[in-house]
Amino acid sequence: MLNMRSVLPEDATTRARIRDTAIELFGRDGFRETTVRAIATRVGVSPGLVLHHFGSKDGLREACDDYILAEVEKPGETIGNGEKPGASANIQSWLGRTDEHRPWLRYIGRMLADGSQAGDHLFAEFVAYTERVFAEGEANGSVRPSSDPHMRAVTLTAYSMSALLLERQFARAVGATELTNEVVAAMALPAVELMTHGVYTTDDLLRATQDALGVGGADDGTSGASRANGAGGTGGDGGASSDGAAEGGAGA
Amino acid sequence: MLNMRSVLPEDATTRARIRDTAIELFGRDGFRETTVRAIATRVGVSPGLVLHHFGSKDGLREACDDYILAEVEKPGETIGNGEKPGASANIQSWLGRTDEHRPWLRYIGRMLADGSQAGDHLFAEFVAYTERVFAEGEANGSVRPSSDPHMRAVTLTAYSMSALLLERQFARAVGATELTNEVVAAMALPAVELMTHGVYTTDDLLRATQDALGVGGADDGTSGASRANGAGGTGGDGGASSDGAAEGGAGA
DNA sequence: CTTCTCATTGAACAGGTGTTTAGTATGTTG
DNA sequence: CAACATACTAAACACCTGTTCAATGAGAAG
Structure with a gap:
């Protein structure tokens, strides 16, 4: 209830509106594919102003990182x-x-x-x-x-x-x-x-x-059936180390 | 055992070496951040040759996609x-x-x-x-x-x-x-x-x-304890729909 | 009012990008 | 041999990029 201006940059300061728009475009399209001009256009300002407030595009990114980090760590x-x-x-x-x-x-x-x-x-x-x-x-x-x-x-x-x-x-x-x-x-x-x-x-x-x-058996073997049946063992040879684990259910 | 030339583009055709290098750099750095010149330099050819073989950078990407798709679907x-x-x-x-x-x-x-x-x-x-x-x-x-x-x-x-x-x-x-x-x-x-x-x-x-x-209870309720203890219920109100699920273990 | 600060703009600039094009060498085919 | 296709290079081109810079305007400080 405190601060709910996340999506509606109504009256926020221009610097904050630029940052919010940058977060939106960086997140949607990626940092590299988002241009300073695209951000400026969407906010309705000139590209120069974006650099005036954040020094560089990388500076803008850092500001976005810091903002998101602070926001996500907020108590x-x-x-x-x-x-x-x-x-x-x-x-x-x-x-x-x-x-x-x-x-x-x-x-x-x-x-x-x-x-x-x-x-x-x-x-x-x-x-x-x-x-x-x-x-x-x-x-x-x-x-x-x-x-x-x-x-x-x-x-x-x-x-x-x-x-x-x-x-x-x-x-x-x-x-x-x-x-x-x-x-x-x-x-x-x-x-x-x-x-x-x-x-x-x-x-x-x-x-x-x-x-x-x-x-x-480091893990405790609580409720475990032991009959070998459906899932065939991991491959045949013993060369590979750990197949069948990372993939979701393809180990069988 | 059949084809193991994946990492060693020794004698492969130049077109294939360009494609393999593109896969490597696209995968490592991303498509947008990888330049045609970087690929050409690493292969040891001119940037023009890359475009000669694949038409455009996007054409190169499509070739890489097709190759990887075919390789991953190979029986x-x-x-x-x-x-x-x-x-x-x-x-x-x-x-x-x-x-x-x-x-x-x-x-x-x-x-x-x-x-x-x-x-x-x-x-x-x-x-x-x-x-x-x-x-x-x-x-x-x-x-x-x-x-x-x-x-x-x-x-x-x-x-x-x-x-x-x-x-x-x-x-x-x-x-x-x-x-x-x-x-x-x-x-x-x-x-x-x-x-x-x-x-x-x-x-x-x-x-x-x-x-x-x-x-x-759509899922079958096999071996399930039922005592309520450690993991507190999901929040207090009933407004939110499905908290506590997507996050790994933070639901408690 | 004057001065100063600062947000803001418009235009320009330098560099990197994908792409094109003319040209060269090397085979291959008739 | 000539004709032709192809692999390949070097140089340039047009465009987009981040960035800079001088100028303007408004409001605050004195």
């Missing part, structure tokens, strides 16, 4: 209640209101895809938060232990970010072209189902992977 | 045995030999990130394959049913592609800078653990998500 953006701080909660909230925050979500996707330092920082922050929450849950009993807690956090963070990086593909799956609320809603249940039960009914693939990597 | 690339056809198996195989196929993996990542039509085609193919395998496994008993099989396939395909899109972040997690075999190996176990057991010990979050979306 109580979500709702009125005393939500936990952290960037994850904010992105969470933005995904609930895609129409208002789509430019920011897209810009974050670009940050991660471009391999910038700001993207590294943001990703590391997400990972740290996820790892912390999972560690608490593990001590709590609500989260399963992992053979590699850090890599699990990295993996799940990357998975969640795929919604931003593959917006187009997720949208196409439900007949949309953008990351709308409908798309987010359709993504939710399969993701939570996966996080709750997994997809495989047996741990055959898990055992095979453990064997291929030469690790013992 | 028996994996090993000698009669592996199932399909693009997924090839990428699978490439991830096992990252040093040789890194340019192709990166190029595919760019295809998906750039939102090109070729990327759409490739992604759709991956999804179709994943969905088919899971349908077989579901009939088989080795794969759990899903409330939305198609969206599950889309989601898991996107998840697996995140390794290509976030190569940098995955590599940083193990102290590397590229997608090496070591990185792929480190990714494998957490991914398979997730696919086998999930991360949560209870289905509290699943039930909460189902309630928030207004769906009944």
Whole structure:
């Protein structure tokens, strides 16, 4: 309720309007393909003014990075209640209101895809938060232990970010072209189902992977069937190290 | 064993060497940031020759797309045995030999990130394959049913592609800078653990998500604890539709 | 009022870009 | 041999890019 001028740059200062428009275009088209003139035209100013305020196009990018970083790390953006701080909660909230925050979500996707330092920082922050929450849950009993807690956090963070990086593909799956609320809603249940039960009914693939990597049963083997059946082992030879893992369900 | 000239453009025709170099640079730096002159210089020819062979830079890109598409859809690339056809198996195989196929993996990542039509085609193919395998496994008993099989396939395909899109972040997690075999190996176990057991010990979050979306228990409720404990419900109000799903583990 | 600051513009500039074009060499074909 | 197609180069061209610079206007400070 505090500041809701994200999408409507009505009375904001010209400098802020330039920055917001830059975020929008950088996120939509990419940094390299967005021209200073395009930003200036959309704001309704001259190209020179953009450089006057930000020094250079790279300076404008830095300003956008800083703004997004500050916005995503802002403590109580979500709702009125005393939500936990952290960037994850904010992105969470933005995904609930895609129409208002789509430019920011897209810009974050670009940050991660471009391999910038700001993207590294943001990703590391997400990972740290996820790892912390999972560690608490593990001590709590609500989260399963992992053979590699850090890599699990990295993996799940990357998975969640795929919604931003593959917006187009997720949208196409439900007949949309953008990351709308409908798309987010359709993504939710399969993701939570996966996080709750997994997809495989047996741990055959898990055992095979453990064997291929030469690790013992580090993970606790709770409710696991053991009959070998559907999913054939990973290939035949033992040369390759870890096939069948990274790909979604093609390991069989 | 058949054609292994991927990384070593020794005696290949000049046209092929230009294409391979373009794939490498497009994948590494992006299409827009890669200049025709940079490609020509690296191959050791004049910039004019690049255009002579491919008409334009966009024509070169199309040639690269076609080549990669054909290469990834090639039937028996994996090993000698009669592996199932399909693009997924090839990428699978490439991830096992990252040093040789890194340019192709990166190029595919760019295809998906750039939102090109070729990327759409490739992604759709991956999804179709994943969905088919899971349908077989579901009939088989080795794969759990899903409330939305198609969206599950889309989601898991996107998840697996995140390794290509976030190569940098995955590599940083193990102290590397590229997608090496070591990185792929480190990714494998957490991914398979997730696919086998999930991360949560209870289905509290699943039930909460189902309630928030207004769906009944479409998924079969197999081995599920029911005690409510660690993961607090999704926020307080009932306005937002599907919070707590897309983000990796921040729903709690 | 005067002076100063600063937002803003319009035009120009230097560099890099994809692309074209004329020309050269090298085979290949008749 | 001549004629021709093709691989290839060097140079230029037109365009777009980020950027600069002098000038203008308005408002604040004195």
